[in-house]
Amino acid sequence: MSKGQEAEITAWLATQSERSIDTACAHVFLAGEVAWKLKRNVDLGYVDFSTREKRKWALDRELAFNRTAAPDIYRAVRTITREADGSLAWDGAGKALEYALEMRRFDDGAVLSADPSVIDGEMAEALGRTIAGFHAAATLRPNGGLSALEWTINSNAGLLRDLKGQLGAERVETMVEMTFAELARQRPLLAARTRAGFARRCHGDLHLANILIENGEPVLFDCIEFNDLLSDLDIQYDLAFLLMDLDFRGRRDAGVRVLSAYMDQAARSFSAMLWEGLAALPLMLAVRAGVRAHVSMHAGDVALSKAYVDAAIAHLSPPGPVLAAVGGFSGTGKTSFARAVAPGLGRSPGALVLRTDEVRKRLAGAGPVDRLAREIYTPEFYQRVYDTLFETARAALQAGQAVVLDATFTEPATRARAEALAAECGVAFHGVWLDAPLAVLEARVVARTGDASDATVEVLRDQVRRHGEQDVGWTPVDATAATTLTGAAAQAWVRDVTR
Template identity: 45%
Template sequence: MIPTAQAETAEFLARLSGAVPIETHVSAIFVGRDTAWKLKKALALGFLDFTRLADRERFCRRELELNQPHAPDIYRDVVSITRGEDGRLREGGDGPAVEWLLRMAPIPPEDFLGRVTPDDALLDATADAVAAMHASAPLAEVDSPAVMGAILEGNLPSARNAGLPADRIESWATAARAELGRIAPTLAARDAQGFVCRCHGDLHLGNLCLWHGRPTLFDALEFDETLARIDVGYDLAFLLMDLDLRHGRAAANRVLNRYVARTGDAGIVAGLPLWQSMRAMIRAHVEAARGRDWRALLDAADAHLRPAPPRLVAIGGLQGTGKSTLARALAPTLGRGPGALVLRTDEARKRRFGVAPEHRLPPDAYTETVSRAVHAEVFAMAQTALAAGQAVVLDAVFLDSAQRAAAEHPAQATGQRFDGIWLEAPLGVLQARIRARRDDASDATESVLLRAAAVDPGPITWHRVAADNAAVMNARASLGMDGGSVC
């Protein structure tokens, strides 16, 4: 409900836009044909206070400042509502402001990502947009363990007041505190490594849209710097949790892996169980307070804190055998949510040269020296993720027996299970697949394949799997997996 004190402004905006407002708990958006006007409600809700006109102006300007760099065509300006000489309200004008508004471009309802069923291309583009936003975000100096502890404890009264079951709240709080205590040193180390930024702060699917066909972030959190000066992983975790709940683990896993492919931040997985759980708990009590169904969110909050043993799976084989396809199929069902981290040497090589995975590199990017460095980086990332408790899938040709031996080392170093899968297919099939490739991280050509096929890989001790339509099923059997679970 719009506060009574703003009723006259709301009536004016309804006439101006020709529409009834779309309301959230803190705002009302009046969407016209060419313009949308966003009104901040004159409310005090504990976590924010918009009751003073001067503060509403300040937060309108802060929202514009935060969002315009990433959504310049959506966020236009801040405008005042004034009273004319005739006593009527008007947009702009020279008189004292009666109200302050954000002027924005209208977004078609069907273009909000909360209403879109994303395909792989959209998931990748969404992860790219988040990675780009984080790359440009100002660094912040905070004590992440302390901030996470304050957010955790601060949400417990809200959960109780919203009517969530008391026993579930206390059980969750006990598990969350234990997880925070376990990972606190890692979070502090990430602070020192520069992973804490002025982030979006409210990065769920409802705050992303398709703008000119591209996923675009908007509505960054403007009213609480503590909630926005956070580890980039806590920012991303809201999106991962939301994707997992709405579209399934495979969607969340795809975004995580694309994000890491662009950033190289394998250490992000250390905080994901707690971060996703906290995001789910916060959303659960918010939905409960609105009178909506909260049960799936509370279940998700619990599930993200349940341990699952990590493991390392390496997938090798000639170019075109479908290593990446198999890796993506297996990853969502390996280990804890949102599934295994897929580390692909093709993507690591592109990241090393500062280009997108689909960008083709020249031959000098494929020297032996570069390849050794790429493999070493991927193996180090695998060890980092395994040590943090996340399952990992390595994706590379692994034509050299020394590389295959090195691929096992991260599992040995962390005491985790290792399995290798070697994909095989007739040469003609592989040539046809390479000819059909589009927008792939691999730059392999038929000539590269033929040279590789002429090399003796030595003894293959990994599980040998035919790279055909039954590859996923047979690989799962080789790994001791049944249904959607892991052994």
């Protein structure tokens, strides 16, 4: 397709469309409930669409790859033909002139980048679990993983150094040198993860502009198809783009909810190296910020590019981890409090929230909110749940990730284990005990729906009967007013423990 033919085809498509969108790699035409994507005749170095065969190859892969996550959106690769009378047609009898991807059009306003503020807790939870399921089903790519990440790091370094006159040489060199140093430090772990099956055919471009919400569910679209080095990734590096994007937009609250949900869901499919891999998360966040830095620069936004470089440096200079534990009887709002304080603890996106309720469901082979039979609640199972909770927390803390433990902690022995774990890992410990009148707790337990907890009013009353008079020794928080758990009380507590 010559430049003249490209102009002819785009003009023809424009006559059939309401509007068009141009990107560096494609022309997109919107018509009614249909969208057509035409690859541009370009060679940008990291992507080469300079021949019709290469464009057709990329469109076929784009269709195949995206049908995994968005089968209702990606329809077919269509042929644009030159008919005998010289006109253009879709899939006509004439000579194939070019190809376009036909998609179902969706609401632009449903894309999360349009308004990140709409990402509430339930949506963030669904995002984390959806992405984990996508990764669990993805094809193994043992030649990717570490090699793909290293390629991007080298690419970032070259592209940003070319721009250092506008970005500032010292800023760029600091970021590049810190990135290479962290890559060297994490190389053994990354190589081990690649060998262990964490390198898979991933989305590759998983930021907010490539996720939309339809019928209340997240849909991942527009994955990378043109370069295996950008899609055959460590699954955590794929997730890191979304986490970095949320952090950059000031939504650590959503980011840590995504991460916590993702890890719980992914732990059902991946080995314990899942938790160890958190050690490489700051590197991955920094690399993703580096990608956005040079993309922003080429789009002409110098200030935004500088901000991304600074964000990358910050990710590579993270604060150390802490261990917090939130205890209390059923209905006190432990999970609400844990999720409210998590964004303010440790490095981006905040503290990983580990819930005994979710651990219990994983160990039982049940879904996150499935109800378990009362028979499973034996002393042996109780012990196994707490053992798993502390083993997971240890791995995360050793990887540098702050942790909030969400459990009843009614037994002195479990509270002692939490404090001992912090001492073992050399991190600060902060224990919180929530309390409220029994009538308030009973009302909350009765009203609870769609949550991992199986607690009933009878369970609550038994907890109070057996443990109601003990002196816990952790910071007390009045949980009578539910709003204080996610508002003033939570923020005041974070300020106290982080100053």
